Structures are given as structure tokens and as C-alpha cells.
Amino acid sequence: MFTGFDFDVIQRSAGYLFREGMTFTVTLTVMAMTTGIVLGTLLAMMRLSSFRVLAMLAGGYVNLMRSIPLVLVIFWFYFLVPWMGGWLIGATEPIQVGAFMSSFITFTLFEAAYYCEIMRAGIQSIPRGQVWAGYALGLNYWQSMGHVVLPQAFRNMLPILLTQTIILFQDTSLVYVLSITDFLGAASKVAQRDGRLVEMYLFVAVVYFIISYFLSYLVKRLQARIAVPGKL
Amino acid sequence: MAMIEMKGVSKWYGSFQVLTDCTTNVDKGEVVVVCGPSGSGKSTLIKCVNALEPFQKGDVVVDGISVGDPKTDLPKLRARVGMVFQHFELFPHMSVSNNLALAQVKVLGRSKDEATARGMKYLERVGLTEHAHKYPGQLSGGQQQRVAIARALSMDPIAMLFDEPTSALDPEMINEVLDVMVGLAQEGMTMMVVTHEMGFARKVANRVIFMDKGEIVEDAKKDDFFGKPRSERAVQFLSKILHH
Numbered sequence: 001m002f003t004g005f006d007f008d009v010i011q012r013s014a015g016y017l018f019r020e021g022m023t024f025t026v027t028l029t030v031m032a033m034t035t036g037i038v039l040g041t042l043l044a045m046m047r048l049s050s051f052r053v054l055a056m057l058a059g060g061y062v063n064l065m066r067s068i069p070l071v072l073v074i075f076w077f078y079f080l081v082p083w084m085g086g087w088l089i090g091a092t093e094p095i096q097v098g099a100f101m102s103s104f105i106t107f108t109l110f111e112a113a114y115y116c117e118i119m120r121a122g123i124q125s126i127p128r129g130q131v132w133a134g135y136a137l138g139l140n141y142w143q144s145m146g147h148v149v150l151p152q153a154f155r156n157m158l159p160i161l162l163t164q165t166i167i168l169f170q171d172t173s174l175v176y177v178l179s180i181t182d183f184l185g186a187a188s189k190v191a192q193r194d195g196r197l198v199e200m201y202l203f204v205a206v207v208y209f210i211i212s213y214f215l216s217y218l219v220k221r222l223q224a225r226i227a228v229p230g231k232l
Numbered sequence: 233m234a235m236i237e238m239k240g241v242s243k244w245y246g247s248f249q250v251l252t253d254c255t256t257n258v259d260k261g262e263v264v265v266v267c268g269p270s271g272s273g274k275s276t277l278i279k280c281v282n283a284l285e286p287f288q289k290g291d292v293v294v295d296g297i298s299v300g301d302p303k304t305d306l307p308k309l310r311a312r313v314g315m316v317f318q319h320f321e322l323f324p325h326m327s328v329s330n331n332l333a334l335a336q337v338k339v340l341g342r343s344k345d346e347a348t349a350r351g352m353k354y355l356e357r358v359g360l361t362e363h364a365h366k367y368p369g370q371l372s373g374g375q376q377q378r379v380a381i382a383r384a385l386s387m388d389p390i391a392m393l394f395d396e397p398t399s400a401l402d403p404e405m406i407n408e409v410l411d412v413m414v415g416l417a418q419e420g421m422t423m424m425v426v427t428h429e430m431g432f433a434r435k436v437a438n439r440v441i442f443m444d445k446g447e448i449v450e451d452a453k454k455d456d457f458f459g460k461p462r463s464e465r466a467v468q469f470l471s472k473i474l475h476h
Binding site: 134 | 279
């Protein structure tokens with residue numbers, strides 16, 4: 001069935017694919033996840049804030065990000081970030097932003113909207129009495145958030161946050177539209193050069209599948225482990 | 233001297249009035265029981281004392297400090313008033329000993345060691361030292377509520393608020409919690425207690441406040457309240473909860 005195919009190309013290019021491509025993909029995923037969750041949590045706190053303006057700003061941002069296709073956001077930010085950076089530091093010329101930085105900012109801002117909705121659900125899942133108990137002991141807003149609400153919300157939502165991260169891991173492959181050498185980008189370069197499209201794209205699919213599947217499995221294991229002792 | 237002074241407190245949820253012109257005092261060392269049918273606003277009233285529930289009219293003054301004044305440092309005020317909730321509200325992700333230490337460290341600025349030691353002292357008082365390392369979910373309801381009382385006490389409060397502390401408990405656990413509360417009352421703690429436990433009220437209360445439909449209908453000395461309640465609504469209420 002596979003006569004005429006040359007799977008040797010995988011072996012020849014594997015070093016390059018993983019060293020260059022996968023390193024970029026994984027670094028981007030982990031960094032965008034970390035800052036995305038932090039930003040998303042702040043957005044969630046804003047959305048639930050009793051200050052109308054804050055809630056509306058955060059709500060608008062989240063809805064905007066969730067209503068635009070990711071590819072468009074990637075394009076927009078790729079061209080906009082240098083200008084925004086220049087404007088921020090008061091330069092007249094757009095600043096130089098590397099491919100990594102640009103995609104890191106894009107994915108952080110985009111994924112924050114999704115992480116925000118997860119954290120919002122997480123925060124809302126904590127009974128009001130918990131917040132009361134924190135306040136009654138004299139904790140202020142930030143202390144009761146930091147020590148009482150968020151740790152529980154985060155723990156409850158961890159499986160969903162990680163599942164979202166698996167989606168992020170797959171989504172990062174879209175940076176290939178900017179000719180960035182992520183895992184898919186690297187494979188596609190080799191594929192074009194050697195004329196081995198089917199083999200390479202097949203290989204890429206298998207690798208994404210294995211990693212994502214393995215991560216999902218880990219999330220399930222984790223879910224069982226982090227359960228609070230004695231809690232239903 | 234009034235430790236807690238409520239002056240014409242009124243509160244609305246939208247157009248629905250939950251509290252109407254509630255006025256009362258709790259003196260230092262006094263134990264006041266608040267009772268009344270469900271939905272009468274007892275829990276809301278007691279939560280106004282430490283501003284967990286904001287109110288729109290009137291004022292509450294705790295140890296000379298106005299709760300309604302926007303300039304009041306609410307966290308500081310709340311740290312001095314202990315509160316015990318119907319559903320315990322221990323922090324489930326922390327061990328018992330950390331539940332007791334958290335606010336002591338974060339609010340009172342005590343060292344972790346000092347806070348833990350004080351926590352242990354109060355845990356001993358409620359008879360739960362051997363459970364210090366456990367998580368709240370591993371304890372029975374009665375034990376959790378005793379931990380919650382110890383948690384409030386470890387902040388050295390000037391007064392304690394109890395919001396239906398035994399109504400979520402299985403019957404056989406009610407007494408272990410009431411015993412702790414009786415002990416506190418006899419030591420002279422200023423207490424405001426929302427409860428249906430009339431046995432507790434008879435035993436240690438100085439005064440009983442009876443509420444109905446958001447109003448304080450009766451505010452009387454314990455013996456007067458149980459002996460000859462003045463209002464028809466209190467008579468009815470008492471006959472309902474005492475006759476079985």
C-alpha cells in the first residue's frame with residue numbers, strides 16, 4: 001500500500017523537526033499557557049467585579065476574542081504588535097518583534113479569553129459562604145481571592161484548564177501561516193523541499209495525536225490525584 | 233456598655249424590604265439569641281453586624297466603630313468580630329491547623345509558629361487536638377463546626393456572631409457544638425446567636441430577640457420572652473417550636 005512512499009525522510013529530518021520545530025511549539029505552548037492563565041484569571045476577576053466598567057471591559061474583550069477566528073488574530077497581531085510596541089514606548093518607527101515574541105503575545109491574549117471563561121466558572125463554583133468566611137476573618141478582597149477562592153477554583157478547574165491547553169498545543173500549529181518554524185512549519189518545509197508531503201503530514205498528525213492523547217490521559221490521572229481529601 | 237448597637241437598620245433587595253428599622257443593643261458580656269420563622273431576616277440582620285450584608289439605612293456600631301461609615305476599615309473591624317456559619321465554611325483545601333492559622337498570619341501579622349500554637353490552644357479547648365493535621369472533609373459536621381468556632385476564637389474576638397450554628401448538623405452532633413457555646417457564654421463572651429435551639433436560649437441567653445418579616449417584633453429578657461411573650465406572633469412561633 002505504501003509503495004512509492006519514502007518514510008526514510010522522517011528519519012532523516014527527525015532531528016531538525018524536534019530540535020527546531022517541537023522546541024518552538026512546546027515553549028510557545030507552555031509560556032502562552034502560563035501567562036494566559038494568569039491574564040485569564042485577572043479577566044475573570046474583572047468580569048465578576050462589582051465595578052461595572054471593569055466587568056464590561058473584560059466582557060467585551062473576551063467576547064471579541066472568542067468571536068474572531070484564530071488565524072485572523074494571528075495575522076492581525078503579527079502586523080500590529082510591532083506598531084503597538086512602538087507606540088507604547090513612544091517610538092515613531094515600529095519596533096522589531098521576533099516571530100516567537102509575536103506569536104507568544106498573540107496566543108497569550110487569545111487564550112486568555114478562553115482561560116477567563118474557565119476561571120470565571122471556577123470562581124462562581126465556590127460557595128458564597130467561603131468568601132463570607134474569609135471576609136469575616138478580616139481578609140481583604142485580594143487575600144480572600146488568593147488564599148480561599150482561587151486555590152479552590154483553580155483546583156476544581158485544573159482538568160479543564162489543561163484540556164484547554166491541549167487545544168492550545170494544537171492551535172500553535174497555526175503560526176505556520178507566518179512561515180514560523182514550529183513543528184508543523186518545520187515538517188512542511190522538509191515536505192516541500194523533498195517533495196514528501198504525504199509522509200511528512202502523516203507523521204506530523206501521528207505525533208500530535210500521540211502527544212495530545214498522552215496529555216489527556218495525564219489530565220485524567222491528575223484529576224483523581226488532586227481531589228481534596230474527604231471531599232465528594 | 234453596648235458592644236454592638238443597631239440603629240434603625242433597613243435593607244432592601246431591589247424593591248423587596250428584608251429588614252425594617254431594626255434597633256437593638258448587645259452589651260459587653262451579654263448573650264442575645266435571635267429567633268423567628270425562616271425568612272424573617274435573622275441571618276441577614278446578624279450579617280449586617282460585620283457588614284457581610286450591606287444595608288441601605290441606619291447604622292451598626294461595633295465597639296464604637298460605625299460599620300456603615302464608608303471610611304471604616306472593614307477588614308480590620310471584621311477581624312475583631314468572630315463569626316460562625318450554618319455550613320461551617322472551613323476552607324476545604326487547607327488542613328485544620330492551617331484553617332486556624334491563615335487569618336492570624338495574614339490579618340494579625342502573627343508568625344506562623346505563634347499562629348499554629350494559638351490555634352492548637354483553641355483546638356484543645358474544643359477537644360480536637362488530634363485532628364489538627366486533617367482536612368475539613370475528613371471531619372464530622374459537629375467537629376467541623378467546633379473547628380470553625382476555634383478558628384474564630386483564635387483571632388481573639390471582642391464578640392462572636394453565630395448564624396444558625398447547629399441547623400446543618402445531625403441531631404446527635406448538636407450538643408457537642410452547643411456545649412462549646414455554653415462554655416463561651418459562661419466565660420463572659422459577648423454573643424449574638426441566631427438559633428432555633430430554645431434550650432440553649434433558656435440556659436444562657438440574657439435576652440431574646442424575636443423577628444418576623446424583617447422586623448424585630450420582640451426584644452425581651454429571656455424569662456419575659458418565654459414566660460409571657462407580648463406579641464401574638466411570638467406566642468404562635470413558640471407554640472410551634474416548643475410543642476414536640
